[in-house]
Amino acid sequence: MIQPNTTEVAFGLPAQASTLAGAYDTLFLSLTALVTFCLVLIIGAGTYFVYRYRWRGGEHNVVEISHNTTLEVLWSVVPLFVVMGLFVWGFKNYMDQLVPPKDALEVRVTGKKWKWTFEYPNGAQSADEMAVPINKPVKLIITSNDVLHSFFVPSFRMKMDAVPNKYTVMWFQPVLEGPQQVFCAEYCGTDHSKMYAQIKVMQPDAYQKWLDAHAPVNDSDPIAHGKSLFEIKGGCNACHAVKSAAEQPQPVIGPRLYQVFGRKEKIQGQGEVAVDDNYLRESIENPMAKIVEGFAPAMPPFKGRFTDKELGHLIDYLKSLK
Amino acid sequence: MTQYTPSSSEPGQRPPSFWNSSHGLSSWLFTLDHKRIGVMYLAFVWFAFMLGGVFALLVRTELLTAGKTIVDPDTYNQLFTLHGAVMVFLVIIPSIPASLGNIILPIQLGAKDVAFPRINLASFYIYVIGALIALYSIFSGAVDTGWTFYTPYSTTSNSSVSTMVLAAFILGFSSIFTGLNFIATVHRLRAPGMTFFRMPLFVWALYATSVIQILATPVLGITLLLLIAERVLHVGIFDPALGGDPVLFQHFFWFYSHPAVYIMIVPGFGVVSDLISTFSRKAIFGYRAIALSSIGIAIVGFLVWGHHMFTSGQSELAGMIFSGLTFLIAIPTAIKVLNWIATLYKGSIVLRTPMWYTLGFLWLFTIGGLTGLYLATMSLDLHLHDTYFVVAHFHYVMMGGTMFAFIGGLHYWWPKFTGKMYSEKLGNWACALAFIGFNLTFGSQFFLGVAGMPRRYYNYLPQFEPLHQLSTIGSYILGFGFFLTLVCLLRSLKSGTDAGDNPWEATTLEWKTSSPPPLENFLGQPTVDRGPYDRAAGGGH
Numbered sequence: 001m002i003q004p005n006t007t008e009v010a011f012g013l014p015a016q017a018s019t020l021a022g023a024y025d026t027l028f029l030s031l032t033a034l035v036t037f038c039l040v041l042i043i044g045a046g047t048y049f050v051y052r053y054r055w056r057g058g059e060h061n062v063v064e065i066s067h068n069t070t071l072e073v074l075w076s077v078v079p080l081f082v083v084m085g086l087f088v089w090g091f092k093n094y095m096d097q098l099v100p101p102k103d104a105l106e107v108r109v110t111g112k113k114w115k116w117t118f119e120y121p122n123g124a125q126s127a128d129e130m131a132v133p134i135n136k137p138v139k140l141i142i143t144s145n146d147v148l149h150s151f152f153v154p155s156f157r158m159k160m161d162a163v164p165n166k167y168t169v170m171w172f173q174p175v176l177e178g179p180q181q182v183f184c185a186e187y188c189g190t191d192h193s194k195m196y197a198q199i200k201v202m203q204p205d206a207y208q209k210w211l212d213a214h215a216p217v218n219d220s221d222p223i224a225h226g227k228s229l230f231e232i233k234g235g236c237n238a239c240h241a242v243k244s245a246a247e248q249p250q251p252v253i254g255p256r257l258y259q260v261f262g263r264k265e266k267i268q269g270q271g272e273v274a275v276d277d278n279y280l281r282e283s284i285e286n287p288m289a290k291i292v293e294g295f296a297p298a299m300p301p302f303k304g305r306f307t308d309k310e311l312g313h314l315i316d317y318l319k320s321l322k
Numbered sequence: 323m324t325q326y327t328p329s330s331s332e333p334g335q336r337p338p339s340f341w342n343s344s345h346g347l348s349s350w351l352f353t354l355d356h357k358r359i360g361v362m363y364l365a366f367v368w369f370a371f372m373l374g375g376v377f378a379l380l381v382r383t384e385l386l387t388a389g390k391t392i393v394d395p396d397t398y399n400q401l402f403t404l405h406g407a408v409m410v411f412l413v414i415i416p417s418i419p420a421s422l423g424n425i426i427l428p429i430q431l432g433a434k435d436v437a438f439p440r441i442n443l444a445s446f447y448i449y450v451i452g453a454l455i456a457l458y459s460i461f462s463g464a465v466d467t468g469w470t471f472y473t474p475y476s477t478t479s480n481s482s483v484s485t486m487v488l489a490a491f492i493l494g495f496s497s498i499f500t501g502l503n504f505i506a507t508v509h510r511l512r513a514p515g516m517t518f519f520r521m522p523l524f525v526w527a528l529y530a531t532s533v534i535q536i537l538a539t540p541v542l543g544i545t546l547l548l549l550i551a552e553r554v555l556h557v558g559i560f561d562p563a564l565g566g567d568p569v570l571f572q573h574f575f576w577f578y579s580h581p582a583v584y585i586m587i588v589p590g591f592g593v594v595s596d597l598i599s600t601f602s603r604k605a606i607f608g609y610r611a612i613a614l615s616s617i618g619i620a621i622v623g624f625l626v627w628g629h630h631m632f633t634s635g636q637s638e639l640a641g642m643i644f645s646g647l648t649f650l651i652a653i654p655t656a657i658k659v660l661n662w663i664a665t666l667y668k669g670s671i672v673l674r675t676p677m678w679y680t681l682g683f684l685w686l687f688t689i690g691g692l693t694g695l696y697l698a699t700m701s702l703d704l705h706l707h708d709t710y711f712v713v714a715h716f717h718y719v720m721m722g723g724t725m726f727a728f729i730g731g732l733h734y735w736w737p738k739f740t741g742k743m744y745s746e747k748l749g750n751w752a753c754a755l756a757f758i759g760f761n762l763t764f765g766s767q768f769f770l771g772v773a774g775m776p777r778r779y780y781n782y783l784p785q786f787e788p789l790h791q792l793s794t795i796g797s798y799i800l801g802f803g804f805f806l807t808l809v810c811l812l813r814s815l816k817s818g819t820d821a822g823d824n825p826w827e828a829t830t831l832e833w834k835t836s837s838p839p840p841l842e843n844f845l846g847q848p849t850v851d852r853g854p855y856d857r858a859a860g861g862g863h
Contacts, residue, residue, distance in 0.1 A: 008773075011769060011772050012769045012770075012772045012773035013772055013773070014773060014774055024701060024702070024705065027699070027701060027702060028696075028702055031695060031696060031699065031702065034695075035692045035693070035695065035696075038688075038692055039688065039689065039692060042659060042660075042663060042688050043684075043685055043688060045663050046663045046666060046681070046684055046685070049663065049666035049667050049669075049671070050666060050671050050673070050681065053602075053666060053667070053668060053669050053670065053671050054671045054673060055603070055670045055671055055672045055673075060603040060670035060827075061670060062602070062603055062604040062668060062669050062670050063604075063668040064604055064605055064857075064858075065607055065664070065667070065668065066605060066607070066608075066609070067607060067608045067609070067610070067611070068607075068608075068664075071664075072608055072611055072657070072661075075656070075657065075660050076653055076656075076657055079652065079653055079656050080653055083649040083650075083652050083653070083695070083698075084649065086649065086695065086698075086699055087645055087646050087649045087698075087699070089699070089701075090645065090698075090699035090700045090701045090702060091642055091645065091700055091701075092701075093700075093701030094632075094638070094641070094700035094701040094704070095638065096701075097701060097704055098638060146474070146478075147474050147475040147478065148472060148474070148475065148568060150633060150708060152708070152774070152776060154705065154773070154774025155774075157704065157705040158704055158705065159633050159704060159705070159707060159708070160633055160635070161633050161634045161635060163568060163569060163634070163635060164474065164562040164563075164568065165562035165567075166562075166567075166569075166635060167635075168634075168635035169635075181774070181783070183774065183776045184776070185633075185707070185708040185709070185776040185777075186472075186708060187399075187467075187468050187472070187475070187777075187778040188475060189399070189466070189475065189479075190395050190396055190399070191395065192399075192778060192779065192780070193395070193776075193778075193779035193780040193781040193782065194781055296396075296480060297480055298480070300478070
């Protein structure tokens with residue numbers, strides 16, 4: 001969780017952490033000046049007229065004015081030019097915000113209930129946090145594994161939806177070192193409001209160290225590989241706890257997987273089932289087949305997401321949770 | 323002013339009012355009288371408004387603290403969904419047209435009833451059936467998708483999405499029937515001499531609204547049917563797992579729902595135009611500009627739906643066109659506001675309860691309209707989209723706009739259709755509390771949105787807590803204000819003084835008949851020879 005910003009711009013706009021945030025704020029503050037002017041003019045005139053021409057009893061003295069063509073043309077045409085100016089300015093900034101430079105670092109971002117995962121060109125992987133080098137353009141290629149999400153970074157003044165079976169693009173060039181808060185902005189269910197991530201903006205050497213620390217886990221060690229699949233590729237730990245209730249009280253959206261192997265689960269409408277390899281595989285690939293009592297049928301099917309070898313390693317990891 | 327001489331002007335010889343023209347429950351259940359149907363609509367709309375209001379207060383109470391306050395996240399998600407769905411489909415859309423419009427529009431035209439009284443009654447029963455199905459869905463696993471039903475969440479959610487969607491589908495027909503009736507009534511049943519440009523602006527606004535209702539609502543119906551087809555028959559339309567496209571749903575949905583926000587606000591424009599003229603005791607400034615700008619908004623309103631999708635990965639060219647057209651809508655809207663302000667100039671402004679609501683509308687709607695400029699500006703929308711800024715903007719327009727106009731209009735026409743005058747003091751207090759509470763509730767939300775607080779969040783970061791708490795306190799004041807409104811109006815039925823036929827010295831036709839009006843509104847056929855707001859005693863243009 002990021003500390004509250006101490007360098008807010010105005011009206012609560014967060015600190016400007018990207019190259020384009022400044023241009024955004026200039027437009028925002030200019031429009032705010034214009035809006036304030038219009039508000040004072042309209043509400044001021046209205047309030048003054050109400051006060052000045054209020055009925056004080058007796059005869060109603062009014063001056064009938066049915067229309068005034070000059071005035072009406074004026075207040076139609078002048079706003080038209082003003083909003084067209086706004087439109088052009090907004091469109092120009094929009095294109096700057098949307099079209100990434102050619103040399104940008106490409107990172108793949110995947111949203112899933114309720115986790116963001118990241119994959120770097122050299123294979124480095126992470127969940128819930130990503131690192132980027134300061135002052136270098138970064139291009140995010142965003143998609144989703146299940147429902148719509150939206151990758152929102154207020155300090156970059158930018159968001160982009162994550163759409164399943166489609167890639168969307170967002171880019172930024174960070175200028176402030178330190179963590180930047182990421183929210184999910186498109187409603188996605190139970191833990192939508194906990195789908196946070198952080199973008200850690202780092203100096204190049206620290207960034208390199210971070211990349212090394214997040215190098216992909218190779219599949220020579222099944223349990224370590226399975227753990228990586230569980231946490232990053234599957235994002236399973238968004239809903240399933242892997243330690244005892246005392247050590248890890250949350251999350252409890254899905255069944256706790258601590259000591260899961262070999263225990264007996266009560267299945268809704270089907271009696272008891274002993275957890276073995278086949279049960280685990282079925283519960284990953286087609287979770288709706290057997291719903292454990294006390295839980296909502298909320299898990300998306302992962303069929304096709306893992307290879308046979310990966311499934312084996314995942315199950316090995318689950319067996320290791322003792 | 324018009325030529326209308328009741329065949330008998332002695333109060334003792336007046337025919338019974340529509341309340342007393344027949345008796346018994348069945349005389350209401352099977353009534354074809356537009357006023358009785360309007361009154362029944364009014365009762366149901368208020369009931370739904372209170373229900374949606376309770377949901378809103380529960381949502382705000384949960385947000386009092388950053389973590390859990392009273393409910394768990396799934397319940398919270400259901401609460402904000404139900405609040406949105408009830409307020410949009412059961413309250414705001416039918417509020418002004420189906421209740422006030424039903425009661426007043428035929429009288430303003432000098433007609434005995436709407437063109438198709440049976441369809442009018444059918445519209446009411448379809449509304450009731452839709453509302454009951456919506457209520458049923460709450461108890462059969464309340465829907466948790468948000469009122470927008472975005473796919474693929476809505477096609478994979480285990481809550482009773484199909485039931486709620488079916489309710490919205492059915493409610494659409496009620497809306498179509500009302501629109502159909504108003505269009506036919508305006509074209510066929512105007513009193514002799516009432517040309518289009520002698521119609522009150524309330525009628526113009528309802529006419530524009532009806533056109534949108536008839537053209538846009540079927541698209542919603544089709545979209546919702548496709549959604550049900552996907553959920554029940556697993557036909558791949560929107561869900562990518564079945565080969566569909568989730569963004570297609572957003573296009574379909576907003577193709578209806580953006581025009582629908584004009585279905586919600588344009589009737590409010592009509593109410594305010596009538597009220598501002600009456601309580602300034604002078605003709606409206608720029609009558610034709612206001613009348614035609616409603617039509618302009620109705621047409622351009624169909625071409626801006628894509629501004630809801632600037633962050634969905636939609637093409638930049640499409641986004642550019644939608645943004646440009648959205649800015650164009652600002653012009654007819656600005657014209658209306660400026661005309662209302664100009665009407666106040668050199669008037670004789672009588673500050674009674676309906677006028678306080680009208681002024682509240684003007685202030686709040688102006689803020690709502692101007693903050694729309696931020697969201698229409700593509701670049702600014704990238705940051706503000708799906709934050710509390712949008713929530714605040716939407717509520718300033720829909721609640722500060724439509725609901726203030728609706729309640730203002732209700733206070734204005736209440737003495738006409740009940741014959742009773744409420745307590746002015748209580749009415750003023752209720753309006754003041756609602757206005758203050760409203761600004762606390764939603765004014766703070768603009769700042770939350772600018773700071774990056776996303777909408778539909780059960781938990782939030784600690785730095786957002788003070789503004790959330792301000793908003794919640796405001797919502798309690800707002801809720802209390804609306805509760806007082808109801809008390810004020812209902813109390814007048816028992817203890818109110820007799821209102822008289824024209825307590826506001828208004829000029830439109832409904833004030834020429836008795837309060838409450840008789841069964842067929844007028845005793846003879848009124849004729850019209852001048853504009854709706856013309857106060858000159860001897861005629862004139």
